[in-house]
Amino acid sequence: MLETTWFxxxxxxxAAYFVLDGFDLGMGALLPFLGKTETDRRIMYNAAGPFWDGNEVWLIAAGGVTFAAFPxxxxxxxxxLYAPxxxxxxxxxxxxxxxxxRGKVEHASWRSFWDGVHFLANLLPCLLLGVAFANLFMGIPVDAQGVYHGNLLKLLNPYGLAGGVFFLCMFTLHGAIWLAIKSRGQLQTRALAAATMLWPLMLALLVVFLIMTAFYTKLYANYLAMPALFALPLLALAGLLGxxxxxxxxRLWLAWGCSALFIIGVTYFGVMGMYPGMIISSLDPAATVTxxxxxxxxLTLKIMLGVAVVMVPLVLIYQFWTYRIFSQPVTARELEDDHAY
Structure with a gap:
């Protein structure tokens, strides 16, 4: 029971990390396409500015829980997955x-260089997270001794690449909606146009990814054994349609909330399809780590559960307060503040 709870x-x-850091990763990946002027680009930086470092806490939490609960x-x-x-x-x-x-030197070339770095540093995580999780869903070549028989190129298989493209589209859609919330004028218009353009692409990729999942993974075995689990992909679809x-x-805040629901549904669809597997071995089913x-x-899981029951709500309350404080759109006037990026 404890193992299932922690799973x-x-x-x-x-899922929390994908929802919260997903929007600023996706927005950063859209920087060259939506940030037409210096003001636009600064608004995009400041739309993520108060949130991005706090959002990464969930990545640390996910890694920390993996280390402590499932060493x-x-x-x-x-x-x-060392390389990715x-x-x-x-x-x-x-x-x-x-x-x-970016703002340390008042020179166009300096800012352009860091804009390029920012774009790549957001684009790569979108792709790599998708590649990594798609390979976890499919299974990786690990033997009974825990030795990995592969390399980075083996991870770039058709299903892994499909996962990378899927995550990139999912995060950029999420980020475009967030930018529409946090901007006004022409930038908001472009953000809404980007979200409108990405939506049918996301729907098509969802269909393709679900079909590829049937051929490349055994995730559907759990769903056939427990039909109630089909509520998870239906939840994801409802979020995307919503x-x-x-x-x-x-209603942009509700649109972003529905996008978040879609991401949560997608995450649980894959993870619950793996259950109880965590590292599925493609070489030997007996070598699978569950x-x-x-x-x-x-005892460790009980102690961790007690800590989580106390600490996670505190983190959520703090983050809710942060999002509420900085919920207003970023305007050109606010860029004059010394604290603005």
Whole structure:
């Protein structure tokens, strides 16, 4: 029971990270396409400015829970996926640097350079997270001794690449809606146009990814065994359809909430399809690390659960307060503040 509880919480932490850091990653990946002027680009930086570093806390929490609750899965995950996770780490580092360094020198070439860094440092995580999780869904070549028999190129298989494109579109749609909330005028118009253009592409990719999942993975076995789980992909579809309806109605916060629901549904669709597997071996089913054979002791899981019950609500309350304080659109006047990027 404890193992299953922590498996569900593990999925929740990844879903929270995808929802919260997903919008600023997606918005950064849209920078060259929507930021037509210096003011536009600064608004895009400041639309993410108060949130991006706090959003990354959920990535640390997801990694920390993997380490503490499922140490065997953590060891294999960070060994088999070492290359993409290392690239992801450096991308997040350079993203942080781009926020701080861009405005240090008043020169167009300097700012253009850091805009390029910012774009790549947001684009790569979108792709890499999709590639990594698609490979986890499919299974990776790990033997009974925990040795990974592969390299980065093996991760760039058709299903892994499809996952990367899927995540990129999912995050850019989420980011475009967020930018529409945080901007006004022509920039908001372009953000809404981008969201409107990305929506049918996202729907098409969802259909393609679900079909490819049937051929490349065994996720549907859990769904056939437990039909109630089909509520998860239906939840994702409802979120995606709701996002389009709310965009048409001009209710942008609800559109973003529906987009978040879509991301949560997608995350749980994949993770619950793996259950109880966490690191599925494509070489030997007996070598698969599950929530049961890869977990910490029951005492450790009980202590962690007590800490989570106390601390997670506090973090959520703090983040809700932050989002409420900085909920207003970013205007050109606010860019004159010394604290603006």
């Amino acid at each position: 569900v919480l593990w999925a929740l932490l990844w 065997t899965a953590y060891a294999l995950m960070f060994s088999a 996770l290392l690239i992801l780490l450096f991308a997040l580092i350079f993203r942080a640097v781009s926020f701080e360094f 996002a389009r309806a709310m965009l048409r109605a001009g 929530a049961f054979n890869g977990s910490s002791s029951p």
